[in-house]
Amino acid sequence: MRNVAQKKWKLDRLLLTAIFGVCSILFVVPLIWMLSASAKLERDVMTYPIQWIPQDWNWIENFQKVWLEKVPFSMFYLNSFKLAILSTLATLLISSMAAFSLAKLKTPGKGIMFGIMLSFMIIPEQATLVPRFIMIKWLGLYNSHEGLVLMLAFSMYFTFLMRQFMMGIHNDYIEAAKIDGAGYLRVYAQIMLPLCKPILATAGIIKFIWTWNDYQNPLIFLFTKELFPLPLGIQFFRQEYSNNVSLMMMAAVSAIIPLLVVFVILQKQVINGITVGGVKG
Incomplete structure (x- = not known):
């Protein structure tokens, strides 16, 4: 009976793996088509059946038109980098400091404060657009990257x-640091x-993706x-090259490259975080 149960479990696992494999391929197909179209001549983009591997490669020319011609694509690119990096670093710093104080510092009323802050999560972002607009304009930061980052x-x-992650870290670490004379700022840092x-990487x-x-x-x-x-910026690009699908796909490919790079660099920390969470659970 045990061998039969093991064989059935292996068969079920193999079947699930096959199903998820097919689903993953279906999700990746649009990305593969986009990569293929970005390297084609415009006349070959809509051919049927689909040419997944271009017969006539036009990757370099498409790249040059996107980056070096009418639309200032590089300027939009640098602006996105600036906003995404500054916003991400500011969020990680402020949120981690707030989380540390809520998780580990013994302050009166922090439970009530956390409950009030948590209730803000149910408010849609669109409901605060007008108040934020008024505040940013009052501060003189309207039409500036500083206002957006703030x-x-x-x-x-x-x-x-x-x-929640810090709540799972044992207080013995903090107590040991205090015995060695460390203050709260040093304990935090x-x-x-x-x-x-792991949670910082996640x-x-x-x-970064949200801001980008x-x-x-x-x-x-x-x-x-x-x-x-x-x-x-891509709106200007679409107006200029609305009839050129290959250039639009090259612009889209260029736009998603930083997201892939960030994920590849930080994925190890994310996987470690999932592993740590599984062990704690």
Whole structure:
């Protein structure tokens, strides 16, 4: 009976693996088509059946047209990098410090404060657009990258994630550091942050992707073309090359490369975080 149960379990596992493998291929097909179209001549993009491997490669010419011709693609690219990196670093710093104080510091009323902050998560972002617009304009930061970074610096979502992760770290680490004469700032910087690398990497990936793909906030809080990030800049590109699918796909491929690089660099920390969470559970 035991051998039969093991064989049945292996068969079920093999079947699930096959199903998930087929689903993953279906999800990747649009990306493969985009990569293929970005390297083709325009006349070959819509041919049927689909030429997954281009017969006539036009990758270099498409790349040059996207980056070096009419639309200032490189300027939009640098603006996106600036906003994504600064917003991500600011969010990781502020949210980790807030999470540390909520998880490990003994302060009166922190439970009530955490409950109030947590209730803000149910408020849609669109409901705060007008108040944020008024505040940013009052501060003189409207139509500036500084204003956008300031708005995006704090996130209750990431504060909650980091606080829950820090709650799982034993207080003995902090007590030992205090015995050695370390203050709270040193405990935070030298004890908690190294132990929180998995959740910091996870939050960093999510925040970078959110900011890189953000369309709503730049649309409302920026009006100067020279400050536009990629999601807004691509609109100019679409107007200029609306009938050239291969160039549009090359622009799209160029836009997603940083997201893939960030994930590849930080995926080890994310996997470690999942493993640590599984062991604790």
